[in-house]
Amino acid sequence: MAxxxxxxxxxxxxxxxVRDDASLRRFLHGLPGVDQVGVEQRAAGLGTRSIKKASxxxxxxxxxxxxxxxxxxxxxxxxxxxxxxxxxRRPDPDNPDVPxxxxxxxxxxMVETAVQELRGTGIxxxxxxxxxxxxxxxxxxxxxxxxYAVDAGATEIDMVIDRGAFLSGRYGxxxxxxxxxxxxxxxxxxxxxxxxxELATYDNVRRASWLGLLAGGDFIKTSTGKVSPAATxxxxxxxxxxxxxxxxxxxxxxxxxxxxxxxxxxxAIKYLVAVHEVAGPxxxxxxxxxxxxxxxxxxxxxxxxxxxxxxxxxxxxxxVD
Amino acid sequence: MSENRIAVAKTxxxxxxxxxxxxxxGRSYPVVDAKGxxxxxxxxxxxxxxxDAVGAARKAFAGxxxxxxxxxxxxxxxxxxxxxxxxxxxxxxxxxxxxxxxKKAQSLVDAAIDRWVWYAGWTDKVATVLGASNPVAGPYxxxxxxxxxxxxxxxxxQQSSLLGLISVVAPVIATGNTAVVVTSQDRPxxxxxxxxxxxxxxxPGGVVNVLTGRTAEIAPWLASHADVNxxxxxxxxxxxxxxxxxxxxxTVKRVLRARxxxxxxxxxxxxxxxxxxxxxxxxxxxxx
Numbered sequence: 001m002a003x004x005x006x007x008x009x010x011x012x013x014x015x016x017x018v019r020d021d022a023s024l025r026r027f028l029h030g031l032p033g034v035d036q037v038g039v040e041q042r043a044a045g046l047g048t049r050s051i052k053k054a055s056x057x058x059x060x061x062x063x064x065x066x067x068x069x070x071x072x073x074x075x076x077x078x079x080x081x082x083x084x085x086x087x088x089r090r091p092d093p094d095n096p097d098v099p100x101x102x103x104x105x106x107x108x109x110m111v112e113t114a115v116q117e118l119r120g121t122g123i124x125x126x127x128x129x130x131x132x133x134x135x136x137x138x139x140x141x142x143x144x145x146x147x148y149a150v151d152a153g154a155t156e157i158d159m160v161i162d163r164g165a166f167l168s169g170r171y172g173x174x175x176x177x178x179x180x181x182x183x184x185x186x187x188x189x190x191x192x193x194x195x196x197x198e199l200a201t202y203d204n205v206r207r208a209s210w211l212g213l214l215a216g217g218d219f220i221k222t223s224t225g226k227v228s229p230a231a232t233x234x235x236x237x238x239x240x241x242x243x244x245x246x247x248x249x250x251x252x253x254x255x256x257x258x259x260x261x262x263x264x265x266x267x268a269i270k271y272l273v274a275v276h277e278v279a280g281p282x283x284x285x286x287x288x289x290x291x292x293x294x295x296x297x298x299x300x301x302x303x304x305x306x307x308x309x310x311x312x313x314x315x316x317x318x319x320v321d
Numbered sequence: 322m323s324e325n326r327i328a329v330a331k332t333x334x335x336x337x338x339x340x341x342x343x344x345x346x347g348r349s350y351p352v353v354d355a356k357g358x359x360x361x362x363x364x365x366x367x368x369x370x371x372x373d374a375v376g377a378a379r380k381a382f383a384g385x386x387x388x389x390x391x392x393x394x395x396x397x398x399x400x401x402x403x404x405x406x407x408x409x410x411x412x413x414x415x416x417x418x419x420x421x422x423x424k425k426a427q428s429l430v431d432a433a434i435d436r437w438v439w440y441a442g443w444t445d446k447v448a449t450v451l452g453a454s455n456p457v458a459g460p461y462x463x464x465x466x467x468x469x470x471x472x473x474x475x476x477x478x479q480q481s482s483l484l485g486l487i488s489v490v491a492p493v494i495a496t497g498n499t500a501v502v503v504t505s506q507d508r509p510x511x512x513x514x515x516x517x518x519x520x521x522x523x524x525p526g527g528v529v530n531v532l533t534g535r536t537a538e539i540a541p542w543l544a545s546h547a548d549v550n551x552x553x554x555x556x557x558x559x560x561x562x563x564x565x566x567x568x569x570x571x572t573v574k575r576v577l578r579a580r581x582x583x584x585x586x587x588x589x590x591x592x593x594x595x596x597x598x599x600x601x602x603x604x605x606x607x608x609x
Contacts, residue, residue, distance in 0.1 A: 305547075311571070312372055314379075314548025 011249055018214050021172035028171055028210060034202035034238055043233040046277055047270040056269070060304045061099055063268040063296075064091060066286045068126055068257065070105040070294050072133075072225065078113045081106055085117035087319055092301045094317075095308070101297065102286040103156060107132075108149040115153035126156035126191070130181055133195075133224035135160035139177055146184040156189040157181070158292075160224060161208065163198045171211060178215035191257055192217035196235045197227040205235055209242035219255040225292060230260025233270060240278040243288075253282065259292025265303040268296060332362040333509075335370055335533065336516035338377030339526015344534070345369040352510060355420025363509045366534035368542040371501065374530035375548055378472045378499040381527030386469045386497035390445035397441035397495060400522040404434045407518055411483055411511055418482045418508035432586060433484040439589065440491035447496060447594055460608040467598035469497035470575055471550030474543035476536055478556045478585065482508035485585045486515065489555050492593035494528055501530045501549070503540060505556060509533040537561055544568035551575035551597050555583065 010018070017027035051059055069088045071080060085104055092098040103124035104114050114125045127149035131137035137145075146157055159181050165173045182190045192212035196205050212220045220239050223230040236258045243254045256279070262268055268291060275283045283289050298318040305313040332349055334341040348365035385393070404411070408430055416426035448466055455463040473493045478485030482505050493500045504512035516531040532539055537558055543549055545568040552569045554562055557579060569576050577596045 311545035311568070312375070312542065312547060314546070317547055 014214065014249060018175070024171050024175060024211075024214075025169070027214075028207040031203075031206055031210060034206055036202055036234075039202060039237050040234045043237050043274065046273050047233060049270075049273050051269050051273070057304070057307050059269045059272050060265060060300050060307065062284060063265070063272060063291065064300050064304075065099040065102060066290050067101040067297050067300070068103045068105045068259070068290050068292045069101045069297060070225070070259070070292050071110075072105070072107060072128060076107060076110055078110065081110045081113045082117050083319075085114055085123075087297070088118065088123050089121050091297060092304070092318070095304070098301065098304065102290055105156075105158065105292065108145060108152065108154070111149050111152035111154045124155045124189075125153060126158055126189075127152075127154035128158045128160070128193075128224075129154075130159040130177075132158070132160050132193075133226040135162045135195075136164065139180065142177065143180060143184045146181050150184065150186055150188050154188055156191060157185050158191045158193055158221060160193040160195060161212070163195055166208060166211075167199070167204075171207075175211060175215045178212060178217060182216040189218045190216065191219035191221045191255075193221045193224055193259075194239075195224055195227055196222050196231075197229045202234065202238050205238045206242060209239050210246075213242060213246045213254055217254070219257050219290070221257040221259055221290075221292065223258075223260040223292075225260035228261075231258035231262055231292075233274060236271060237274055237278050240274060240283070243283070244279045253288055255288040255290065256283070257290040257292055262291055262293050263295050264299050265296075268300065330361070333364060333513045333533070335364045335366055335374075336513075336520065336529070336531040337370065337374045337527075338380070338530065339520060341516075341520070342370075342373075345373070348534075350534070352418075352507070354417040360417055360510060363513065363533040366503075366532035366539055368539065370532055370534075371503075371539050371542045372546070374501040374532055375472060375474075375543070375546055377527035377530055378501050379548055381525055382469075382471060382499045384525055385494070385499055385528045388497070390448065390497075393495065393497065394441050394444035396523045397444065397491070398438065400519060400524060401434055401437045401441060403518045403522045404437060404515075407514060408434070410514055414510045414514060415483050418505075418510055419480070429481075429484050429586075433487045436484065436487050436589065437491050440495045440594070443492075443591075443594055444495050447591075447598070450591070451595060451598065451600075455602070457604070460606060462605045462607050463602060464605075465600045465602040467496070467595075468601050470597045470599055471498060472548060473498045473500050473551040473553060473597050474540075474546070474549045475500050475502045475553040476540055476556035477502055477504050477512065478583070479505045479507070479536070479558075481505075481585045483511035483515070485555075485583075486512050488585045488589060489553055489593065490515075490529060492589075493553070493597055494524075496594055496598050498551070498597050499528045499530075501543060502532065503536050503543070503556070504531060504533050506534070506536050540565055541568055544574070545571060547572045549574060551577070553577045553596070554579045 088101045088104045103126045105126040108127050111127045129146040129149045130142035161174050194208040209220050239256050301318050302313040344364040346367035349362040350365045352360045352363050411430045412426045416423050452466045457463045544565040552574050
């Protein structure tokens with residue numbers, strides 16, 4: 001097994017976990033099981049919390065600043081990426097005080113266009129890589145894919161794990177892939193997509209989260225957005241618990257990114273409540289929590305207008321895409 | 322047996338997007354007949370119900386306005402058939418709400434159903450009557466066609482609980498708009514029954530959304546809502562009309578002003594059909 005590149009001084013228990021294949025398996029299967037009913041009930045309970053007025057405005061602005069504005073379509077063109085970049089820089093041209101989004105997320109061949117558009121804005125350029133969305137290719141192709149995106153100027157890489165390998169218990173293989181992709185990323189942030197919709201159980205989500213963290217992923221991300229169900233609140237809870245526990249054990253802060261299926265401001269605020277309550281207030285920053293979304297931004301902007309103008313807004317007042 | 326029977330006290334709900342939800346606010350209010358006797362409880366809609374209704378109407382607009390005029394006519398005629406089947410219930414409700422004799426109520430309900438059929442017939446004729454091919458000085462074929470405005474917020478008449486309601490709702494949807502209807506505040510029962518009729522005929526959910534409650538409370542939110550394209554002020558309380566028009570101007574809505582003491586038993590004309598149509602003119606080059 002390759003050594004993780006970013007965690008030189010793991011505490012003994014975790015260092016032992018990544019020593020070899022067998023100890024990794026022992027560690028992952030030794031993680032406490034997730035109480036399915038409990039986590040779903042807690043997620044639903046926190047979802048009922050009422051956020052109003054000034055707190056709501058704060059939540060909307062915070063959420064806008066956490067959006068990874070995403071376009072991952074086969075039909076993407078440089079023109080579409082340019083208009084997306086324009087929207088990322090200034091989400092609501094009528095209200096210049098709206099914060100800019102955290103990053104733009106595109107396919108590797110569109111990175112160059114995004115870099116040109118976003119130079120000097122402080123907005124990160126994320127690119128999916130490693131045979132997105134299925135992750136079914138050789139390691140060589142995955143590393144090439146990553147290098148291609150990084151060379152083009154991507155500052156964040158969203159990699160997918162090989163779910164086939166994970167589900168058949170080849171944890172060492174998944175671990176090695178993440179470590180090597182992390183190495184190929186260089187200075188770029190690495191987000192590890194677990195594709196929780198294909199992992200079937202919360203126990204698996206917990207194991208995959210720890211696997212991603214042990215291998216050096218800076219973020220763990222729920223989904224590609226191509227599989228249903230995508231991000232759900234309970235799954236995000238489990239992942240937030242993982243980064244929280246990681247922080248407790250190592251002192252390092254790692255991020256979480258739910259992606260896919262979050263379309264409304266109401267949903268986004270539920271996630272922010274979960275972040276605050278499960279991980280902690282220090283995670284309420286774009287460097288540690290992101291939303292992978294495309295339509296969510298429009299709803300956030302509409303709600304922001306509604307809050308400020310005192311009347312309901314409509315989809316005619318935000319850009320179509 | 323029947324004298325000892327305990328009456329079923331009804332608490333009606335709203336009609337939004339083809340479903341019957343309770344008001345988001347959880348409120349309801351008693352509806353009484355013309356003499357003050359209790360009839361039923363109606364849901365007291367809030368601004369968030371209005372918001373949901375506008376969302377449902379917007380969602381339904383593409384399908385309804387995109388349906389062929391012929392198809393819309395068929396659907397509306399089907400609604401008239403189901404209205405006819407509920408005739409006795411409507412007569413009882415109109416008589417109770419408006420305090421008129423059963424005979425008078427019968428004539429009002431018949432007129433209302435006839436009015437619906439009349440508007441159903443207009444769906445595929447309105448384009449030929451209001452549209453035109455325009456004579457122009459140049460090698461162009463220029464023609465104008467009427468197109469639906471979009472989501473129309475309708476404040477239904479306060480007095481005429483069924484005939485008035487149908488007279489304002491039918492023309493809006495006949496031309497392909499979708500509607501958010503705020504019913505008569507004190508006489509909402511025929512409107513509730515109408516929503517039950519609409520739910521069980523072929524009308525797609527969301528084309529008509531029915532809100533019961535205080536008109537003065539709900540109307541300002543609809544007037545200022547940026548996703549509402551037009552506003553019918555027929556049932557707006559006199560004192561609020563100017564404010565509603567002002568709010569509607571903020572997003573340049575089409576506003577149909579209330580006519581003073583409109584008599585709905587009179588034969589209708591095309592005015593209400595025309596009110597929520599926009600003319601699209603196309604210049605097409607010819608002679609090549």
